[in-house]
């Protein structure tokens with residue numbers, strides 16, 4: 001099995017964004033150390049819309065200028081260390097402001113489809129140009145903010161006008177509907193491996209111009225989500241340090257229907273290294289192998305890493321490597337197409 005470890009490199013998108021140091025720099029150091037012994041490299045989807053907006057506003061704000069400088073240096077270091085830096089777009093940054101201490105986020109432009117097609121293409125072009133210039137070479141792969149890549153007609157325009165060839169947003173078998181996120185990938189089978197698409201991101205099309213690398217999913221029982229909820233409450237009470245995220249911001253609230261569904265029925269969940277959910281990664285890998293998948297695509301966020309999850313990640317990659325699994329980046333996948 002080829003394992004693709006992907007990270008969304010971003011601040012928090014809720015009522016407090018958190019800091020660059022704690023959401024990005026510090027956890028990335030721990031994550032890198034965890035995978036280093038087996039030589040694995042991350043595919044890092046950098047929220048380039050944040051970087052763009054922070055750059056635009058940095059003239060009037062010393063803190064933002066320092067943040068941009070720190071991230072620029074960090075991204076170059078990641079690239080030089082062999083990690084695969086690619087493009088992540090959260091459009092709301094373009095409409096958000098900074099008051100000198102905190103970001104004031106615009107919650108009306110969270111999804112790509114909240115923008116007119118021209119505005120979505122232009123914003124992607126500007127953010128990509130900045131990221132490409134930072135790296136010194138072009139990015140080719142994309143992940144939509146909030147997993148909201150639909151409608152494909154819009155995504156197609158964004159891809160065609162920005163020379164993007166691959167996407168890794170689809171979460172097979174799931175749908176979500178809130179003011180921040182909207183997607184419906186229920187028609188994509190859980191067994192889906194990498195596939196070509198054109199007019200519909202959910203529909204494999206052998207001569208399609210783009211490649212989809214879906215995030216791997218696995219079934220989780222409601223019991224786990226009850227345990228997760230219990231742990232969140234008790235961690236808050238007793239402050240178990242190994243379960244505290246490195247990230248110091250506040251996430252977007254989960255839609256209430258989604259919480260009810262998770263607590264009452266078996267759910268398709270993303271294979272992830274985030275926090276307590278990493279406990280299921282071994283099961284998710286075994287289930288992907290049973291389905292005969294060729295690529296196991298794992299999702300993660302530096303901001304949600306904890307000392308516990310980093311320790312589990314080190315053990316996971318070591319076990320995987322010793323049982324013959326290999327690690328791949330999205331650029332390597334594209335080049336093999």
Ligand SMILES: [Zn+2]
Nearest residue numbers: 008010145146
């Ligand atoms: Zn994101």
